[in-house]
Every structure is written in C-alpha cells, then in structure tokens.
C-alpha cells in the first residue's frame with residue numbers, strides 16, 4: 001500500500017493521513033437509532049448527496065422506514081431555505097398516522113448553514129419534535145453519533161417529575177438480543193427492581209429512563225448521555241460486565257450504587273467469576289490476535305481475549321480517547337498490549353500487521369482483506385465478533401469458542417494464499 005503523507009503547517013510528516021473517510025458517514029450511528037424507534041418518523045436536514053448515501057445505509061442496516069427531507073441543493077441553500085424546508089418536512093411527518101416522535105437530524109450542511117432550534121416547532125400533531133444535531137465532520141465516529149442521538153432523546157423525553165424508582169437501572173448500548181435477557185435475569189437475582197435497555201424500539205423507555213436510580217453504560221462512548229443522566233440526578237456505574245475481572249467489578253459496582261444486599265451481590269459476583277474462570281480453563285486461547293474496528297468496543301473485546309489467554313499486542317478503535325475507556329486501556333497495557341490507537345486509520349492497522357505478524361486479525365473489511373492476502377485468518381469485527389453474545393460468563397463462552405475455532409484455521413488461509421499466488 002502506498003504511503004500517504006499528511007501535510008501540516010510545519011511541513012510534511014510521515015504520519016498516516018486521517019483526513020479521508022475511514023468508515024461510512026458517522027451520522028449513520030444516529031440515524032440507525034432514530035429510525036428503529038417505533039412511532040418515530042425522522043426528518044433529515046441535509047443536502048441531496050448525504051441524503052442519498054445515508055438513506056441507503058440506514059435502510060440496509062437500520063429499519064425499512066421512509067425518511068423525510070427538504071430539497072436542499074445549492075439554490076435552496078443560497079436563498080436560505082434550510083429552516084423553511086425543514087419546517088415543511090416536519091409538518092408532513094406530523095400528519096403520518098401513529099407518529100409519536102419526529103427526530104430532526106441536522107447534518108453537516110444544515111448545521112453549517114444554521115439551524116436555530118427556536119425556529120422549529122416543539123410538536124407537530126401529536127408528535128414530539130426533537131432536534132438532533134449531528135455535524136458529522138465534528139463527531140468523527142458512528143458510535144459517538146449514537147451517543148448524540150440518545151442524549152438528545154433523553155434530554156427532551158426523560159421524565160423528571162415523580163418519584164425515582166428505587167433499585168432501577170438504565171443500561172446503555174446496542175447489544176446482541178440475548179444479552180439484555182441475561183443481564184436482566186442476573187440483576188434481578190441481586191435485587192434490582194427494574195432494568196431499562198436503551199436504545200431500543202420503545203420511545204416510552206426514554207421517558208421512563210428519567211425516573212431510574214442509576215445508569216450503566218455498557219459501551220464506553222455514551223458520555224453525552226451520561227451527562228444528561230447526571231443532570232437528572234442519576235448515579236453512574238462505570239465499566240461493563242465483560243470477562244472475568246470486568247464482570248466481577250461491574251456487579252459489585254451496581255450493588256454498591258443501588259444499595260443492594262451486600263451478601264447477595266457478593267454471592268452473584270463470586271458465581272459469575274467462577275463460571276467465567278471455568279470457561280477459560282476449559283478452552284484457553286493461545287496465539288497473537290489483533291483487535292481493530294470502528295464499533296468503539298474494541299478495547300473491551302481485547303481485554304476479554306487477553307483474560308482468555310490470547311496475546312493482543314495491538315488494539316485500535318474509531319472513537320477518541322476518553323476517561324470511560326481509560327480503565328480498559330490501562331488494564332490492557334498492564335497485560336502485554338503495546339499499542340492502543342484511538343481515531344485509528346487503516347494505514348496504522350496495516351502497518352501493525354507487519355509489526356506483530358498476528359495469528360488472527362479482527363478488523364474492518366479492508367483490513368481483513370489485507371490480512372487474508374498475507375495468509376492470516378481475518379474476520380470483519382462488526383459482523384463476526386460484535387454480533388454475538390458478549391456480556392457475562394455466557395457471552396464470554398460464546399466469544400471465546402468462536403475465536404478459538406478461527407485460530408485453528410491458519411493452515412487453510414495459508415493454503416488459499418499459496419493457491420491464488422500461483
């Protein structure tokens with residue numbers, strides 16, 4: 001691959017250029033969440049090019065739901081019709097049968113042109129109109145755009161009146177469908193009265209979330225949503241129920257924040273730790289694995305793989321460095337990981353393959369292709385790893401079993417490389 005030079009004010013450097021897109025438009029993260037809500041009819045304020053691309057990926061990955069948008073080409077932008085056009089689209093959305101929520105997703109062009117919130121209606125018909133500002137050029141990754149959408153909905157919809165529901169918790173993060181059931185069952189055994197998983201399909205859950213006692217982000221990029229939760233008076237539980245030590249610490253943290261029965265919490269934490277330890281003992285991993293992706297969860301996966309016995313020298317992610325990910329970064333660096341790269345570029349990941357000669361690569365599709373060309377087993381992180389159960393000991397079992405199996409496939413990949421080389 002050709003080396004790409006980044007030019008800055010002090011001259012040319014040899015660092016990888018991060019100015020070109022490294023994944024699809026980050027705004028997709030917001031749209032995915034907003035279109036999946038039942039009763040939501042999104043309006044997108046953007047120009048025609050963004051509208052075409054984002055509608056396509058949203059239908060492919062999100063929900064089969066039409067998205068309304070004003071016609072915003074050069075002529076409309078020049079004549080200042082961004083707000084008028086958006087108001088007209090909101091009016092049409094409000095007339096749709098059954099619509100309860102109209103998220104107005106304001107993207108790069110509309111944000112640059114100006115979208116004053118006070119000029120938009122608060123309601124259209126029976127539907128709440130919620131402005132979601134997603135200047136994707138400034139948000140950088142689609143996980144962080146998910147956070148922007150959740151925060152906007154919580155800010156507007158979360159109930160702030162009425163009593164707090166004692167021992168209730170909001171869990172934040174898009175996860176494999178079985179994970180919420182298992183986490184809920186475990187928390188109820190500990191004495192938790194109610195769990196609310198966001199973001200899901202229910203608008204009502206965003207309202208109920210305002211009266212929960214605590215919030216537990218399962219993924220480390222929900223900082224805006226956490227700020228809203230703090231402003232409502234909710235406690236925050238850090239970490240996530242991932243791997244042996246992570247799950248143990250998370251259970252104890254939830255118990256402490258919600259004031260649950262200490263002995264019962266300790267019993268559940270001990271049981272989960274014993275199960276996870278037994279899983280690793282039955283199927284320890286060995287080999288060097290590279291974990292890269294753009295989901296924002298890469299550090300947590302790497303930590304689990306290291307606990308299971310793998311050597312993970314290099315981890316990269318699309319999200320920025322943040323106190324929420326710092327505990328995982330410190331843990332990884334204390335357990336043999338040499339590099340943790342935030343806002344990564346494909347070129348950095350490719351160079352890391354050469355540096356560490358891994359036995360298995362998890363990454364984006366372009367990186368997986370590079371690894372396969374070199375005869376290294378490689379998988380698309382999003383479709384193969386992030387689409388399995390992950391949390392608690394049961395999620396650990398599913399993930400480790402999959403990784404262990406792929407690690408045995410090295411001969412087959414080398415055979416394919418030799419076969420096609422001829």
Ligand code: SF4
Pocket residue numbers: 025026027046049050053107108109135136137
């Ligand atoms: S201009 Fe902004 S919203 Fe449009 S595709 Fe590019 S990053 Fe996404």
